Amino acid sequence: MTDSNSGDKPGGGLSRRGFLKGVGAGTLAATAGAGLAARATGAQPTTPAAVDAKILRGTVPVTLKINGKPRTLTVETRTTLLEALRAHLDLTGTKLVCDRATCGACTVLLDGRAVTACMILALDAQGCDIQTIEGLAAGDALHPIQQAFLECDALQCGFCTPGFIMATKALLDANPAPTPDEVRAALSGNICRCGTYNHIFDAVEKAKVRLAGGDATP
Numbered sequence: 001m002t003d004s005n006s007g008d009k010p011g012g013g014l015s016r017r018g019f020l021k022g023v024g025a026g027t028l029a030a031t032a033g034a035g036l037a038a039r040a041t042g043a044q045p046t047t048p049a050a051v052d053a054k055i056l057r058g059t060v061p062v063t064l065k066i067n068g069k070p071r072t073l074t075v076e077t078r079t080t081l082l083e084a085l086r087a088h089l090d091l092t093g094t095k096l097v098c099d100r101a102t103c104g105a106c107t108v109l110l111d112g113r114a115v116t117a118c119m120i121l122a123l124d125a126q127g128c129d130i131q132t133i134e135g136l137a138a139g140d141a142l143h144p145i146q147q148a149f150l151e152c153d154a155l156q157c158g159f160c161t162p163g164f165i166m167a168t169k170a171l172l173d174a175n176p177a178p179t180p181d182e183v184r185a186a187l188s189g190n191i192c193r194c195g196t197y198n199h200i201f202d203a204v205e206k207a208k209v210r211l212a213g214g215d216a217t218p
Ligand code: FES
Pocket: 095, 096, 097, 098, 099, 100, 101, 102, 103, 104, 105, 106, 107, 116, 117, 118, 119
């Protein structure tokens, strides 16, 4: 469903890997400098871990375009997009489960592409069009995909549901008529511990027909 495991920023720019490389180089330089200074003064050398923590705790202002609106916040450089959404902006529809790109519960759209928000730094998401589950409904009217999930009873605890719905939106936006195999492939990065897969696939089919203007009566 998503190729965000690498954390690379869609459309170029600073990638997660690039950022970590940069921090690693900076940490090495800072550590070496601290060690030399400590040797000269006889002071206790600063440990690499302490230097790491100091660098990573720096805060920066970021502006994120979320559901069409710019939101400015101050985050630590290590803050993920998922943490920014949930802890800083109170957009808790995007769920935190594994925090390591294995469950898909945190799926959001970045420039239309489904990504796992737990694997992307908030810093890297700047300049991207971010869509979350909160941006789908128009007032009280559910988005057709949300409506289809509701009608097909495609959830039990509902914890995986926002991720599945956002992954479905990315799929149907890019491919309005996916085959069952394409649906399964697109949703393969999302896990439902309650095992509602058959109802989820029914819901995707219903949403597909409705979005194409066909009849998919409840
Ligand atoms: S919380 Fe991000 S993939 Fe599981």
